[in-house]
Amino acid sequence: MAPPLLLLQLFDRESCTYTYLLADSESKEAVLIDPVLETLDRDMKLVTELGLTLKVAVNTHCHADHITSSGLMKQQVLGLNSAICGLSGAQADIQLREGDSIPFGPHRLVVRETPGHTDGCMTLVTADQTMAFTGDALLIRGCGRTDFQQGCSKRLYESVHSKIFTLPDSCLVYPAHDYQGQSVSTVGEERRFNPRLTKSLDEFVHIMNNLNLPKPGKIDIAVPCNMVCGLHQVEPTP
Template sequence: MKPGKGIIFRQLFESISSTYTYLLGDEESKEAVIIDPVLETVVRDVKLIEELGLTLKVAVNTHCHADHITGTGLLKKKVYGSKSAISLLSGATADIMLSEGDRINFGKHVLTVRETPGHTDGCVTLVLGDQSMAFTGDTLLIRGCGRTDFQQGCSKRLYQAVHQKIFTLPGHCLIYPAHDYKGQTVSTVEEERKFNPRLTKTLDEFVHIMANLNLPKPAQIDIAVPANLLCGLHDV
């Protein structure tokens, strides 16, 4: 499994919240995008960007996270000229407010926005131009999906979003989620269509499963959500 042609790609991990951060760059222009950066790992990420000779254009969040504080605000302070981005429906503040079909360009490459609500109202999936890679945030995880019991969660909307906006991608499209708790790093659309234990069920069965997860409240939610509404910093 390889990223698209001419793409610099790095998958990075933050262990406390089990968050994946993704760095994508254009090999020719060196323009880059970072997806779902975490506050505590910004120094690491900036060092990597500098080592690879990249110019960070956009730091984008797939949604307003509840389990960690985003690094987008601090990245803007540390990387001159970079901009923050998040869905218009998230209720958060950013330089770029994203909607269905919007494009995030870096060099000759592009990420296209697909609105995939259900975990939150403002969840988006970012699809590489050739549909070889999709960054699904918390909407679709490897053999799982995001919770729907807080932050405007709605099981029916999540189910419909996955089936209409993600499962319609080519089967070979690589799925890169915002989190994994079992050491898994990547899946494919075809795998998840076949093997996802929740999203292979009927809508009614899925809604019942999600209503009975009985998960504890995310440890950082009361701190993370207010901070993330402001890109992680109060003075962005």
């Protein structure tokens, strides 16, 4: 039996982004999912305090609402690799594709490509399928928008139904964002109660085409920076 897995869910208030720190309790090898530039110092302090060896900083996609800290983090942590889906077109040490794994200790995260919000979206699933880190593809009672970058409502619907809703009902869903104070859901809950993804494909496309949401405030800065691992900006914003 694998040793216990440490999971910390961290939050950036400005962008409502969840960052996840996963670590093997014995070897102390760790992975950081969706790190945010403004919380770099917090995250690095936590890694140090817990005595962890950070192996990979991975982004679930090329974010439009915040700048990743993975590039600057690499400058502070010896041996750290950045990772992102190869379909994103973004720079990273590791270009991930469907079925690839991110190992840490005896644990691993398995890549499921879930495009639709962007071409390069992926969901990271623990090997035992008890946890899924869904990025923006599936949110708690919602999903990522499809009206910018390479968004496509049909692809997102098909991605969620074929790659996430096929996981066990008890699989915990950890999204990249939440705006209502929710922290975790399950595949079973979302399959039954998600107000968008329980609809037919045509109904879903109609909903997504009529959200009329404002443009993300940081998109013109965040996307170019995230295409180069966040390194256009040299230091965290105060």
